[in-house]
Amino acid sequence: xxxxxxxxxxxxxxxxxxxxxxxxxxxxxxxxxxxxxxxxxxxxxxxxxxxxxxxxxxxxxxxxxxxxxxxxxxxxxxxxxxxxxxxxxxxxxxxxxxxxxxxxxxxxxxxxxxxxxxxxxxxxxxxxxxxxxxxxxxxxxxxxxxxxxxxxxxxxxxxxxxxxxxxxxxxxxxxxxxxxxxxxxxxxxxxxxxxx
Numbered sequence: 001x002x003x004x005x006x007x008x009x010x011x012x013x014x015x016x017x018x019x020x021x022x023x024x025x026x027x028x029x030x031x032x033x034x035x036x037x038x039x040x041x042x043x044x045x046x047x048x049x050x051x052x053x054x055x056x057x058x059x060x061x062x063x064x065x066x067x068x069x070x071x072x073x074x075x076x077x078x079x080x081x082x083x084x085x086x087x088x089x090x091x092x093x094x095x096x097x098x099x100x101x102x103x104x105x106x107x108x109x110x111x112x113x114x115x116x117x118x119x120x121x122x123x124x125x126x127x128x129x130x131x132x133x134x135x136x137x138x139x140x141x142x143x144x145x146x147x148x149x150x151x152x153x154x155x156x157x158x159x160x161x162x163x164x165x166x167x168x169x170x171x172x173x174x175x176x177x178x179x180x181x182x183x184x185x186x187x188x189x190x191x192x193x194x195x196x
Contacts, residue, residue, distance in 0.1 A: 005034045011087040014054040038099035055088040056166045077178035086191040103152040
């Protein structure tokens, strides 16, 4: 197993803002993501909540702040997207992708460990007449082996769905407050390619 990890820091604009958070939850501004954190994602969830609240949850307020600071409406939107929103979305996307890759690695390692190495089965299946509990134990062992993979895969799917809802809602708000005919989700894809 490769000891994989990545550190993420919230965008500077978020760190400089005086955000207040619901339930007085302490804000987590930097996180090192590992396989263990993907399997038990409570810390990652806190970090994602911080990022989501700092951009998508209060987007109207953020746009108003930029509007006050800039006389040109188009520039204020571009500035907000480039400095705050897209970097925030990119970090969230990268964290979820990291865990998605770890889930694939867990699956591959577990397949190799549990099933085959070079095409031969490691553990012979015991005849049920000799050990009537062997089949059940084997199934339980297999379920245990794949539990982490299932947990991370479900977490990734759930967070992809959350991101899809948030970015879609934010896209609608941006169309109302900035350029009506812009596709902000496509712009974000270009931003990610340019800042990979």
